[in-house]
Amino acid sequence: MGAPIVVAGASMAGLRAAEQLRAAGWDGPITLVGDEPHMPYNRPPLSKEVLAGKAPFESLAFRPRASVSDVEWRLGAKVVAADLARRIVELHGGEVLPYAGLVVATGMRPGRLRCPGPVDGRHTVRTLADAQGLREALTRPGARVVVVGAGFIGCEVAATAVALGAAEVTVVDPLPLPMMGPLGELLARALLKRHKERGVRFALGTGVAGFEGDDRVTGVVLGDGRVLPADVVVESVGSVANTEWLEGNGLDLADGVLTDEHLRVGGRPAVVAVGDVARFPNARYDGVPRRVEHWSIPTDTAKHAAKVLAAHLAGADIAPAPFAPLPTFWSDQHDFRLQSFGAPVLGKDDVRVLDGDLDGDVLAGYHQGGRLVGVVALGGQAAAAAAARYRAELLKQPALTA
Amino acid sequence: MKVVVDMNKCQDHGQCVFAAPDVFSFDEAGRLAYVSDPDDALRDDVEEAADVCPLQAIRIED
Numbered sequence: 220m221g222a223p224i225v226v227a228g229a230s231m232a233g234l235r236a237a238e239q240l241r242a243a244g245w246d247g248p249i250t251l252v253g254d255e256p257h258m259p260y261n262r263p264p265l266s267k268e269v270l271a272g273k274a275p276f277e278s279l280a281f282r283p284r285a286s287v288s289d290v291e292w293r294l295g296a297k298v299v300a301a302d303l304a305r306r307i308v309e310l311h312g313g314e315v316l317p318y319a320g321l322v323v324a325t326g327m328r329p330g331r332l333r334c335p336g337p338v339d340g341r342h343t344v345r346t347l348a349d350a351q352g353l354r355e356a357l358t359r360p361g362a363r364v365v366v367v368g369a370g371f372i373g374c375e376v377a378a379t380a381v382a383l384g385a386a387e388v389t390v391v392d393p394l395p396l397p398m399m400g401p402l403g404e405l406l407a408r409a410l411l412k413r414h415k416e417r418g419v420r421f422a423l424g425t426g427v428a429g430f431e432g433d434d435r436v437t438g439v440v441l442g443d444g445r446v447l448p449a450d451v452v453v454e455s456v457g458s459v460a461n462t463e464w465l466e467g468n469g470l471d472l473a474d475g476v477l478t479d480e481h482l483r484v485g486g487r488p489a490v491v492a493v494g495d496v497a498r499f500p501n502a503r504y505d506g507v508p509r510r511v512e513h514w515s516i517p518t519d520t521a522k523h524a525a526k527v528l529a530a531h532l533a534g535a536d537i538a539p540a541p542f543a544p545l546p547t548f549w550s551d552q553h554d555f556r557l558q559s560f561g562a563p564v565l566g567k568d569d570v571r572v573l574d575g576d577l578d579g580d581v582l583a584g585y586h587q588g589g590r591l592v593g594v595v596a597l598g599g600q601a602a603a604a605a606a607a608r609y610r611a612e613l614l615k616q617p618a619l620t621a
Numbered sequence: 622m623k624v625v626v627d628m629n630k631c632q633d634h635g636q637c638v639f640a641a642p643d644v645f646s647f648d649e650a651g652r653l654a655y656v657s658d659p660d661d662a663l664r665d666d667v668e669e670a671a672d673v674c675p676l677q678a679i680r681i682e683d
Protein backbone atom coordinates (compact mmCIF):
# COMPACT_ATOMS: atom_id res chain seq x y z
CA MET A 220 0.00 0.00 0.00
CA GLY A 221 1.33 3.44 -0.92
CA ALA A 222 1.61 6.50 1.25
CA PRO A 223 -1.67 8.06 2.36
CA ILE A 224 -3.15 11.45 1.76
CA VAL A 225 -2.62 13.10 5.12
CA VAL A 226 -5.32 15.55 6.14
CA ALA A 227 -3.89 17.85 8.81
CA GLY A 228 -6.92 18.97 10.79
CA ALA A 229 -9.93 16.82 11.68
CA SER A 230 -12.71 19.34 11.87
CA MET A 231 -15.37 20.10 9.26
CA ALA A 232 -12.89 21.01 6.51
CA GLY A 233 -10.81 17.88 7.11
CA LEU A 234 -13.85 15.62 7.07
CA ARG A 235 -15.25 17.19 3.92
CA ALA A 236 -11.85 16.93 2.24
CA ALA A 237 -11.69 13.20 3.00
CA GLU A 238 -15.23 12.65 1.71
CA GLN A 239 -14.57 14.64 -1.44
CA LEU A 240 -11.30 12.83 -2.10
CA ARG A 241 -13.31 9.59 -2.16
CA ALA A 242 -15.94 11.21 -4.39
CA ALA A 243 -13.13 12.34 -6.71
CA GLY A 244 -11.86 8.78 -7.05
CA TRP A 245 -8.98 8.54 -4.56
CA ASP A 246 -9.26 5.00 -3.17
CA GLY A 247 -5.88 4.94 -1.45
CA PRO A 248 -5.37 5.40 2.27
CA ILE A 249 -6.37 8.63 4.04
CA THR A 250 -5.15 9.67 7.49
CA LEU A 251 -6.81 12.53 9.38
CA VAL A 252 -4.89 14.13 12.21
CA GLY A 253 -6.74 16.38 14.68
CA ASP A 254 -5.69 17.89 17.98
CA GLU A 255 -9.14 17.76 19.59
CA PRO A 256 -10.20 14.41 21.08
CA HIS A 257 -13.57 14.54 19.27
CA MET A 258 -14.72 13.37 15.87
CA PRO A 259 -15.58 16.37 13.63
CA TYR A 260 -18.48 18.43 14.91
CA ASN A 261 -20.51 21.44 13.84
CA ARG A 262 -19.34 24.65 15.50
CA PRO A 263 -22.03 27.32 14.88
CA PRO A 264 -24.35 26.04 17.67
CA LEU A 265 -21.53 26.50 20.20
CA SER A 266 -22.42 30.19 20.50
CA LYS A 267 -26.18 29.64 20.19
CA GLU A 268 -28.31 26.51 20.74
CA VAL A 269 -25.68 24.53 22.61
CA LEU A 270 -24.61 27.49 24.74
CA ALA A 271 -28.29 28.11 25.50
CA GLY A 272 -28.78 24.48 26.54
CA LYS A 273 -31.37 23.88 23.82
CA ALA A 274 -29.28 21.26 22.03
CA PRO A 275 -27.04 18.66 23.64
CA PHE A 276 -23.35 18.62 22.85
CA GLU A 277 -23.76 15.17 21.29
CA SER A 278 -26.06 16.60 18.63
CA LEU A 279 -23.15 18.44 17.03
CA ALA A 280 -21.25 15.45 15.62
CA PHE A 281 -21.18 15.25 11.83
CA ARG A 282 -22.28 11.98 10.25
CA PRO A 283 -19.32 11.01 8.04
CA ARG A 284 -20.24 9.49 4.69
CA ALA A 285 -19.92 5.73 4.36
CA SER A 286 -17.16 6.29 1.80
CA VAL A 287 -14.78 7.37 4.57
CA SER A 288 -15.46 4.48 6.94
CA ASP A 289 -11.99 3.12 6.19
CA VAL A 290 -9.95 6.26 6.86
CA GLU A 291 -7.57 6.42 9.79
CA TRP A 292 -8.46 8.96 12.50
CA ARG A 293 -5.58 10.21 14.61
CA LEU A 294 -7.47 12.26 17.19
CA GLY A 295 -5.83 14.05 20.10
CA ALA A 296 -2.74 14.21 17.89
CA LYS A 297 -1.17 17.33 16.54
CA VAL A 298 0.89 17.99 13.43
CA VAL A 299 3.85 20.08 14.60
CA ALA A 300 6.06 20.27 11.50
CA ALA A 301 6.17 19.53 7.79
CA ASP A 302 8.88 19.09 5.20
CA LEU A 303 7.08 19.56 1.91
CA ALA A 304 10.19 18.78 -0.17
CA ARG A 305 10.47 15.36 1.50
CA ARG A 306 6.70 14.86 1.69
CA ILE A 307 6.53 14.21 5.41
CA VAL A 308 4.72 15.66 8.39
CA GLU A 309 5.74 15.24 11.99
CA LEU A 310 3.35 14.72 14.89
CA HIS A 311 3.76 15.90 18.47
CA GLY A 312 5.85 13.20 20.08
CA GLY A 313 8.11 12.79 17.07
CA GLU A 314 6.23 10.33 14.84
CA VAL A 315 6.80 11.02 11.14
CA LEU A 316 4.11 10.40 8.52
CA PRO A 317 5.11 10.26 4.86
CA TYR A 318 2.37 11.39 2.49
CA ALA A 319 1.44 11.12 -1.16
CA GLY A 320 -0.78 14.19 -0.82
CA LEU A 321 -1.27 16.70 1.96
CA VAL A 322 -4.43 18.63 2.82
CA VAL A 323 -3.88 21.63 5.07
CA ALA A 324 -7.03 21.91 7.22
CA THR A 325 -5.68 23.09 10.56
CA GLY A 326 -8.07 26.03 10.80
CA MET A 327 -7.95 28.87 13.26
CA ARG A 328 -7.74 29.43 16.98
CA PRO A 329 -9.20 32.37 18.89
CA GLY A 330 -7.09 35.51 19.22
CA ARG A 331 -6.51 36.57 22.83
CA LEU A 332 -6.22 39.96 24.50
CA ARG A 333 -2.72 40.61 25.71
CA CYS A 334 -3.50 43.26 28.32
CA PRO A 335 -2.59 42.84 31.99
CA GLY A 336 -4.74 41.14 34.62
CA PRO A 337 -5.96 37.72 35.72
CA VAL A 338 -6.73 34.95 33.23
CA ASP A 339 -9.42 33.07 35.16
CA GLY A 340 -12.94 34.03 34.15
CA ARG A 341 -11.93 34.84 30.57
CA HIS A 342 -13.43 32.64 27.88
CA THR A 343 -13.28 32.05 24.14
CA VAL A 344 -15.74 30.14 21.95
CA ARG A 345 -14.17 27.82 19.43
CA THR A 346 -14.32 24.28 20.78
CA LEU A 347 -16.77 22.04 22.60
CA ALA A 348 -14.68 22.39 25.75
CA ASP A 349 -14.82 26.19 25.42
CA ALA A 350 -18.61 26.18 25.12
CA GLN A 351 -19.04 23.79 28.04
CA GLY A 352 -16.93 26.02 30.27
CA LEU A 353 -18.69 29.18 29.16
CA ARG A 354 -22.14 27.68 29.66
CA GLU A 355 -21.28 26.80 33.25
CA ALA A 356 -20.12 30.37 33.88
CA LEU A 357 -23.12 32.03 32.18
CA THR A 358 -25.69 29.99 34.08
CA ARG A 359 -24.41 31.02 37.53
CA PRO A 360 -27.09 33.26 39.04
CA GLY A 361 -26.52 36.98 38.67
CA ALA A 362 -23.64 36.66 36.21
CA ARG A 363 -22.36 39.98 34.87
CA VAL A 364 -21.00 39.38 31.40
CA VAL A 365 -18.65 41.47 29.31
CA VAL A 366 -18.20 40.43 25.70
CA VAL A 367 -15.11 41.89 24.07
CA GLY A 368 -15.52 42.13 20.29
CA ALA A 369 -18.80 42.90 18.49
CA GLY A 370 -18.36 40.52 15.55
CA PHE A 371 -20.39 37.41 14.68
CA ILE A 372 -19.46 35.41 17.77
CA GLY A 373 -19.59 38.36 20.16
CA CYS A 374 -23.08 39.38 19.03
CA GLU A 375 -24.36 35.80 19.13
CA VAL A 376 -22.93 35.12 22.59
CA ALA A 377 -24.34 38.39 23.94
CA ALA A 378 -27.82 37.45 22.66
CA THR A 379 -27.55 33.97 24.17
CA ALA A 380 -26.33 35.35 27.51
CA VAL A 381 -29.33 37.69 27.72
CA ALA A 382 -31.68 34.80 26.95
CA LEU A 383 -30.01 32.75 29.70
CA GLY A 384 -30.91 35.46 32.20
CA ALA A 385 -27.50 37.00 32.82
CA ALA A 386 -27.78 40.03 35.10
CA GLU A 387 -25.85 42.34 32.79
CA VAL A 388 -24.46 41.83 29.30
CA THR A 389 -22.18 44.49 27.82
CA VAL A 390 -20.45 44.31 24.46
CA VAL A 391 -17.19 46.26 24.04
CA ASP A 392 -15.65 47.13 20.69
CA PRO A 393 -13.26 49.82 19.43
CA LEU A 394 -15.50 50.36 16.39
CA PRO A 395 -18.58 52.59 16.71
CA LEU A 396 -21.11 49.88 15.72
CA PRO A 397 -21.45 46.08 16.03
CA MET A 398 -20.50 43.94 13.00
CA MET A 399 -19.38 47.07 11.21
CA GLY A 400 -16.82 45.11 9.15
CA PRO A 401 -19.14 42.58 7.49
CA LEU A 402 -22.28 44.77 7.38
CA GLY A 403 -21.29 48.41 6.89
CA GLU A 404 -22.93 51.29 8.69
CA LEU A 405 -26.58 51.09 7.65
CA LEU A 406 -27.31 47.56 8.88
CA ALA A 407 -24.82 47.75 11.75
CA ARG A 408 -26.83 50.68 13.12
CA ALA A 409 -30.08 48.71 12.80
CA LEU A 410 -28.40 45.76 14.50
CA LEU A 411 -27.25 47.92 17.42
CA LYS A 412 -30.81 49.17 17.94
CA ARG A 413 -32.22 45.63 17.99
CA HIS A 414 -29.64 44.41 20.51
CA LYS A 415 -30.27 47.37 22.81
CA GLU A 416 -34.04 46.82 22.63
CA ARG A 417 -33.44 43.26 23.80
CA GLY A 418 -31.33 44.20 26.79
CA VAL A 419 -27.73 44.16 25.54
CA ARG A 420 -25.59 47.12 26.63
CA PHE A 421 -22.74 48.48 24.58
CA ALA A 422 -19.44 50.25 25.22
CA LEU A 423 -18.39 51.19 21.71
CA GLY A 424 -15.49 53.23 20.37
CA THR A 425 -13.20 51.96 23.10
CA GLY A 426 -10.89 49.01 23.57
CA VAL A 427 -9.88 47.06 26.65
CA ALA A 428 -6.88 48.28 28.67
CA GLY A 429 -6.78 45.57 31.30
CA PHE A 430 -8.61 43.29 33.71
CA GLU A 431 -9.24 43.83 37.42
CA GLY A 432 -9.16 41.09 40.03
CA ASP A 433 -6.62 38.98 41.91
CA ASP A 434 -7.18 35.31 41.11
CA ARG A 435 -9.99 35.85 38.68
CA VAL A 436 -11.58 38.64 36.72
CA THR A 437 -13.85 41.04 38.61
CA GLY A 438 -13.84 43.91 36.15
CA VAL A 439 -12.84 45.05 32.68
CA VAL A 440 -10.88 48.30 32.41
CA LEU A 441 -11.74 50.14 29.21
CA GLY A 442 -9.42 52.29 27.16
CA ASP A 443 -11.37 55.39 28.19
CA GLY A 444 -10.80 54.63 31.88
CA ARG A 445 -14.24 53.25 32.77
CA VAL A 446 -14.42 49.93 34.61
CA LEU A 447 -17.18 47.40 33.84
CA PRO A 448 -17.82 44.96 36.71
CA ALA A 449 -17.61 41.42 35.31
CA ASP A 450 -17.88 37.84 36.49
CA VAL A 451 -17.56 36.42 33.01
CA VAL A 452 -15.52 37.81 30.12
CA VAL A 453 -15.87 36.48 26.58
CA GLU A 454 -13.05 37.34 24.19
CA SER A 455 -14.32 37.29 20.63
CA VAL A 456 -11.53 39.33 19.10
CA GLY A 457 -10.80 37.51 15.88
CA SER A 458 -8.72 34.45 15.21
CA VAL A 459 -5.20 33.29 14.43
CA ALA A 460 -4.33 30.77 11.72
CA ASN A 461 -2.79 27.48 12.82
CA THR A 462 0.09 27.50 10.35
CA GLU A 463 3.17 27.40 12.57
CA TRP A 464 3.72 23.76 11.62
CA LEU A 465 4.21 24.80 7.97
CA GLU A 466 7.06 27.21 8.71
CA GLY A 467 10.42 26.59 7.06
CA ASN A 468 8.93 25.58 3.71
CA GLY A 469 9.18 28.95 1.99
CA LEU A 470 5.40 29.47 2.06
CA ASP A 471 3.50 32.74 2.38
CA LEU A 472 1.94 32.34 5.84
CA ALA A 473 1.21 36.03 6.42
CA ASP A 474 -2.49 35.34 7.11
CA GLY A 475 -3.36 31.68 6.80
CA VAL A 476 -1.68 29.79 3.96
CA LEU A 477 -1.65 31.40 0.53
CA THR A 478 -3.01 29.24 -2.29
CA ASP A 479 -3.34 29.56 -6.03
CA GLU A 480 -6.68 29.66 -7.86
CA HIS A 481 -7.03 25.88 -7.34
CA LEU A 482 -6.22 25.94 -3.61
CA ARG A 483 -2.74 24.50 -4.19
CA VAL A 484 0.00 25.57 -1.83
CA GLY A 485 3.49 26.82 -2.62
CA GLY A 486 3.46 25.66 -6.24
CA ARG A 487 3.28 22.06 -5.04
CA PRO A 488 0.45 20.14 -6.74
CA ALA A 489 0.44 17.50 -3.97
CA VAL A 490 -0.42 20.08 -1.29
CA VAL A 491 -3.78 21.85 -1.02
CA ALA A 492 -5.43 23.97 1.68
CA VAL A 493 -9.10 23.96 2.70
CA GLY A 494 -11.34 25.73 5.18
CA ASP A 495 -10.71 29.01 6.94
CA VAL A 496 -6.94 28.58 7.04
CA ALA A 497 -6.77 28.87 3.22
CA ARG A 498 -6.11 32.33 1.76
CA PHE A 499 -7.39 31.93 -1.78
CA PRO A 500 -8.27 34.19 -4.69
CA ASN A 501 -11.95 34.03 -5.63
CA ALA A 502 -12.23 34.24 -9.42
CA ARG A 503 -15.78 35.54 -9.00
CA TYR A 504 -14.42 38.79 -7.59
CA ASP A 505 -11.18 40.72 -7.72
CA GLY A 506 -8.74 37.83 -7.51
CA VAL A 507 -7.22 39.17 -4.27
CA PRO A 508 -6.42 36.21 -1.99
CA ARG A 509 -8.47 36.31 1.22
CA ARG A 510 -9.25 33.97 4.06
CA VAL A 511 -12.97 33.44 4.54
CA GLU A 512 -14.34 32.25 7.87
CA HIS A 513 -17.88 31.48 6.74
CA TRP A 514 -19.41 28.09 7.47
CA SER A 515 -19.89 27.27 3.77
CA ILE A 516 -16.19 27.55 2.96
CA PRO A 517 -14.94 24.19 4.31
CA THR A 518 -17.39 22.36 2.06
CA ASP A 519 -16.77 24.57 -0.99
CA THR A 520 -12.98 24.45 -0.71
CA ALA A 521 -12.90 20.72 0.03
CA LYS A 522 -14.85 19.94 -3.13
CA HIS A 523 -12.55 21.90 -5.42
CA ALA A 524 -9.28 21.03 -3.71
CA ALA A 525 -10.07 17.31 -3.56
CA LYS A 526 -10.81 17.17 -7.30
CA VAL A 527 -7.54 18.91 -8.12
CA LEU A 528 -5.46 16.79 -5.72
CA ALA A 529 -7.05 13.47 -6.69
CA ALA A 530 -6.53 14.22 -10.39
CA HIS A 531 -2.89 15.14 -9.81
CA LEU A 532 -2.21 11.95 -7.85
CA ALA A 533 -3.91 9.88 -10.55
CA GLY A 534 -1.69 11.50 -13.17
CA ALA A 535 -4.73 12.94 -14.89
CA ASP A 536 -4.51 16.20 -16.74
CA ILE A 537 -7.56 18.21 -15.76
CA ALA A 538 -8.07 21.92 -16.09
CA PRO A 539 -11.10 22.86 -14.00
CA ALA A 540 -12.39 26.42 -13.91
CA PRO A 541 -10.74 28.46 -11.14
CA PHE A 542 -12.33 28.28 -7.69
CA ALA A 543 -15.17 30.81 -7.59
CA PRO A 544 -17.58 30.15 -4.72
CA LEU A 545 -20.54 32.40 -4.01
CA PRO A 546 -20.01 33.43 -0.39
CA THR A 547 -22.90 33.06 2.01
CA PHE A 548 -23.22 33.60 5.74
CA TRP A 549 -25.85 33.69 8.42
CA SER A 550 -26.00 34.64 12.05
CA ASP A 551 -28.83 33.98 14.51
CA GLN A 552 -29.13 36.58 17.26
CA HIS A 553 -32.08 36.92 19.66
CA ASP A 554 -35.22 36.34 17.58
CA PHE A 555 -33.77 37.51 14.27
CA ARG A 556 -31.36 36.27 11.62
CA LEU A 557 -28.79 37.89 9.39
CA GLN A 558 -28.59 36.12 6.02
CA SER A 559 -26.15 37.09 3.29
CA PHE A 560 -25.35 36.05 -0.26
CA GLY A 561 -22.49 37.39 -2.36
CA ALA A 562 -19.79 39.77 -1.13
CA PRO A 563 -21.42 42.69 0.70
CA VAL A 564 -18.00 43.67 2.01
CA LEU A 565 -17.04 44.76 -1.52
CA GLY A 566 -20.03 47.10 -1.76
CA LYS A 567 -20.17 48.81 1.62
CA ASP A 568 -19.87 52.30 0.13
CA ASP A 569 -23.16 51.98 -1.77
CA VAL A 570 -25.78 50.25 0.38
CA ARG A 571 -29.46 50.49 -0.52
CA VAL A 572 -32.59 49.13 1.10
CA LEU A 573 -34.00 46.73 -1.52
CA ASP A 574 -37.00 45.54 0.45
CA GLY A 575 -38.76 46.26 3.76
CA ASP A 576 -37.58 48.87 6.23
CA LEU A 577 -34.84 49.15 8.80
CA ASP A 578 -37.14 48.72 11.80
CA GLY A 579 -38.67 45.47 10.58
CA ASP A 580 -37.68 42.82 8.07
CA VAL A 581 -35.14 44.49 5.82
CA LEU A 582 -33.07 43.49 2.83
CA ALA A 583 -30.01 45.59 1.97
CA GLY A 584 -28.17 45.50 -1.34
CA TYR A 585 -24.45 46.24 -1.58
CA HIS A 586 -23.18 47.73 -4.84
CA GLN A 587 -19.85 48.32 -6.51
CA GLY A 588 -19.70 50.49 -9.61
CA GLY A 589 -23.50 50.54 -9.54
CA ARG A 590 -23.73 46.75 -9.71
CA LEU A 591 -25.16 44.51 -7.01
CA VAL A 592 -22.36 42.45 -5.40
CA GLY A 593 -24.09 41.21 -2.26
CA VAL A 594 -27.26 41.22 -0.19
CA VAL A 595 -27.86 40.98 3.54
CA ALA A 596 -31.25 40.33 5.13
CA LEU A 597 -31.97 41.26 8.72
CA GLY A 598 -35.14 40.03 10.36
CA GLY A 599 -37.34 36.97 10.18
CA GLN A 600 -37.99 34.26 7.63
CA ALA A 601 -39.52 36.69 5.11
CA ALA A 602 -36.35 38.76 4.98
CA ALA A 603 -34.15 35.69 4.49
CA ALA A 604 -36.46 34.49 1.72
CA ALA A 605 -36.17 37.89 0.03
CA ALA A 606 -32.36 37.58 0.15
CA ALA A 607 -32.55 34.13 -1.40
CA ARG A 608 -34.39 35.58 -4.42
CA TYR A 609 -31.27 37.59 -5.28
CA ARG A 610 -28.97 34.58 -5.07
CA ALA A 611 -29.49 33.49 -8.66
CA GLU A 612 -28.71 36.99 -9.94
CA LEU A 613 -25.52 37.12 -7.86
CA LEU A 614 -24.51 33.68 -9.14
CA LYS A 615 -25.02 34.63 -12.78
CA GLN A 616 -22.68 37.59 -12.68
CA PRO A 617 -19.36 37.24 -14.38
CA ALA A 618 -16.23 38.05 -12.43
CA LEU A 619 -15.89 41.74 -11.62
CA THR A 620 -12.47 41.79 -13.19
CA ALA A 621 -13.53 40.05 -16.39
CA MET B 622 -32.66 6.43 -1.97
CA LYS B 623 -34.50 7.46 1.19
CA VAL B 624 -34.21 11.00 2.55
CA VAL B 625 -35.10 11.97 6.11
CA VAL B 626 -35.11 15.53 7.42
CA ASP B 627 -35.15 16.08 11.16
CA MET B 628 -37.81 18.78 11.25
CA ASN B 629 -37.01 19.52 14.90
CA LYS B 630 -33.59 20.66 13.76
CA CYS B 631 -34.59 22.40 10.49
CA GLN B 632 -34.51 26.19 10.76
CA ASP B 633 -35.57 27.00 7.18
CA HIS B 634 -32.15 28.12 5.93
CA GLY B 635 -33.07 26.82 2.48
CA GLN B 636 -29.55 25.80 1.45
CA CYS B 637 -30.93 22.36 0.51
CA VAL B 638 -33.40 24.02 -1.86
CA PHE B 639 -30.49 25.60 -3.77
CA ALA B 640 -28.52 22.34 -3.83
CA ALA B 641 -31.35 19.97 -4.78
CA PRO B 642 -34.39 21.91 -6.03
CA ASP B 643 -36.01 18.74 -7.38
CA VAL B 644 -36.10 17.28 -3.88
CA PHE B 645 -36.43 20.19 -1.47
CA SER B 646 -38.75 23.22 -1.65
CA PHE B 647 -40.59 25.68 0.55
CA ASP B 648 -44.37 25.42 0.70
CA GLU B 649 -46.75 28.38 0.65
CA ALA B 650 -46.30 28.91 4.38
CA GLY B 651 -42.52 29.03 3.99
CA ARG B 652 -41.96 25.61 5.54
CA LEU B 653 -39.68 22.98 4.11
CA ALA B 654 -41.23 20.25 1.99
CA TYR B 655 -39.28 17.40 0.44
CA VAL B 656 -39.49 14.21 -1.59
CA SER B 657 -38.61 11.35 0.74
CA ASP B 658 -37.82 8.79 -1.96
CA PRO B 659 -36.10 10.67 -4.80
CA ASP B 660 -34.70 8.98 -7.86
CA ASP B 661 -31.17 7.67 -7.42
CA ALA B 662 -30.04 9.93 -10.28
CA LEU B 663 -30.42 12.83 -7.84
CA ARG B 664 -28.00 11.35 -5.31
CA ASP B 665 -25.20 13.88 -5.94
CA ASP B 666 -27.61 16.77 -5.44
CA VAL B 667 -29.04 15.29 -2.25
CA GLU B 668 -25.58 14.60 -0.85
CA GLU B 669 -24.70 18.21 -1.57
CA ALA B 670 -27.90 19.32 0.18
CA ALA B 671 -27.03 17.25 3.24
CA ASP B 672 -23.52 18.74 3.30
CA VAL B 673 -24.69 22.36 3.13
CA CYS B 674 -27.48 22.13 5.72
CA PRO B 675 -26.32 24.42 8.55
CA LEU B 676 -28.20 22.32 11.09
CA GLN B 677 -27.06 19.00 9.55
CA ALA B 678 -30.69 17.93 9.64
CA ILE B 679 -30.70 15.89 6.39
CA ARG B 680 -29.96 12.18 6.46
CA ILE B 681 -29.64 9.86 3.48
CA GLU B 682 -30.55 6.27 4.25
CA ASP B 683 -29.17 3.62 1.83
